[in-house]
Amino acid sequence: MELSSLLKPAAVRVLGHATSKKRLFQDLGDITQSIYGLEATATVDALQERESLGPTGVGHGVALPHARLEGLDHVVGVFLRLEKPLDFDAVDRQPVDLVFALFAPKDAGVEHLKALALVSRTMRESSICAKLRANADPAALHAVLTEARSNQAA
Structure with a gap:
């Protein structure tokens, strides 16, 4: 499994207006x-239900919200880079600016x-997170994410 099979280029976005976790989930x-x-x-609703079991902010400014939904035949993802970090009740109490749902x-x-x-391993790489934080172009963000695991697998 590779990130390119989970993440469409159009599902990579930069957001500047998420003011709360609830608003982020709506986005x-x-x-x-x-x-x-x-x-x-x-x-x-599925994201909020999962979050009620425990926060998905994994630390170092990264959150990995996830949910199971009707209407899917395979796992899909959405990556968001937040221009303004958001309080996410993360394990290290740091605000989140990288969200891979x-x-x-x-x-x-x-x-x-x-x-x-796979997503967790990728987002634990400090060099990948640094590249994601340094870039505001969704196409470049998608490239960083999808090339990251391919290069490490080679």
Whole structure:
């Protein structure tokens, strides 16, 4: 599994207006609806339900919100670079500026876990995060993300 199979170029965005975690989830719902045809309200509800189990802010300014949804046949992702870091109740209490959201089919088993592990490994790389923070062009951000794991796998 590679990030390029999870993340469409159009699903990479730079946001400047997320004022709360709830607003961010609404933005994610709108994006998943426009890119993947998922129902926005169901996406937001699923993200909030998962977040209620424990925050998905993993530290170092990174959040990995994820949810299982009806209407998918494989795992898909959305990457957001926030121009203004957002309080996300992260484990290290640092605000978040890099968000990689994953959405899996309701009945996804190991595929969802493999995708989450792949994204987690990628986003733990400080050099990748530095490149993501240094760039505001969505096409370049997509390239950094999709080339990162391919180069490490080679």
